[in-house]
Every structure is written in C-alpha cells, then in structure tokens.
Amino acid sequence: MQRLFEFIFNHYVYSLALAVVTYLLIQEFFDTAFKKFNPITPMLAVAKMNESDIQIIDVREAPDYAQGYIEKAINAPLSKLSEQLPKLTSDKKAPLLVVCQNGTRSLTAAKTLAKAGFEQIFVITGGMDAWTEDYKLPITTQRKQKASV
Known part of the structure; x- marks a missing residue:
C-alpha cells in the first residue's frame, strides 16, 4: 500500500490523468445506460x-x-x-x-x-x-x- 502512495506522489500527473479518464468513462457509461x-x-x-x-x-x-x-x-x-x-x-x-x-x-x-x-x-x-x-x-x-x- 505504501508503494502505491509512493507511486501516486512520484507520478501525480499520470495518477490525475487516470482518475479523470476513469471518471469520464463512468459518466459516459451512465449517460448511455440511462439516455x-x-x-x-x-x-x-x-x-x-x-x-x-x-x-x-x-x-x-x-x-x-x-x-x-x-x-x-x-x-x-x-x-x-x-x-x-x-x-x-x-x-x-x-x-x-x-x-x-x-x-x-x-x-x-x-x-x-x-x-x-x-x-x-x-x-x-x-x-x-x-x-x-x-x-x-x-x-x-x-x-x-x-x-x-
């Protein structure tokens, strides 16, 4: 778990990009499912x-x-x-x-x-x-x- 936090802090740009892309994919999934x-x-x-x-x-x-x-x-x-x-x-x-x-x-x-x-x-x-x-x-x-x- 500590290595995960270390990775996130060392590569915060990649981690932020992953979080944004994940959010957008989930939002698109719900928009498609409930349109x-x-x-x-x-x-x-x-x-x-x-x-x-x-x-x-x-x-x-x-x-x-x-x-x-x-x-x-x-x-x-x-x-x-x-x-x-x-x-x-x-x-x-x-x-x-x-x-x-x-x-x-x-x-x-x-x-x-x-x-x-x-x-x-x-x-x-x-x-x-x-x-x-x-x-x-x-x-x-x-x-x-x-x-x-």
Whole structure:
C-alpha cells in the first residue's frame, strides 16, 4: 500500500490523468445506460417519417438551415432551443426527430428535450452530412424571391 502512495506522489500527473479518464468513462457509461433518446440512421429516420407523424427539429443555425434541410423540418437552433420548447409541440409523447450538421449538437438537443419531458426522441446519426452525402437523401432549400421589375 505504501508503494502505491509512493507511486501516486512520484507520478501525480499520470495518477490525475487516470482518475479523470476513469471518471469520464463512468459518466459516459451512465449517460448511455440511462439516455432517453434513440440514435437512428437516416434510412430508419425515413421509415419513421413514413409510418408516423413525426416532428423534425433541425438544431443548426439559420444560415446552415437555409442551405438545405429535411422537408417539414422546424429550425430551432441549439442556442435558442430552450426558448422555443413551448412552440414545438404540446404533446410530450409525440415522436421527435432531431438533426444537426454532423450529429454532435443533436445529442445535446436530445438531452435538453428529454429534460423538458419529451418521451420519444430520435437522433439522426451523422446528421445532415450523413443524410446528404452517405445516403443521398433529398433536401429542401429556400428559394430567394426574384425582384420584380
């Protein structure tokens, strides 16, 4: 036991790094075990969209959203998501499909939605990058109005 303490004091940086990595692994394990949302591929998302009335929430910022989005998606940027929660849907049991550019912001948005009480949350793995590049699925773009002469 004394040699263990001696090692920890002589190599405190390594010991601290081990403690931090262990903590992060345990935290990730509990987040995964108790998460209240489901990751799905873009193809499974299309199947969900076809079989049920699912609300699509795009958490990208407005300029990214304007470049192309899934049809019928609502733009609710992650930075303003908590403010827009009352506007999304009154039915907390209704299925929600969350998407971002590459799948990272949508995980944070899903956690926020789960804390708000939504029960059926699905996150598109890979985000819009996977939607358009990997699976070649269609997107909608906003057309600019032509100025009348």
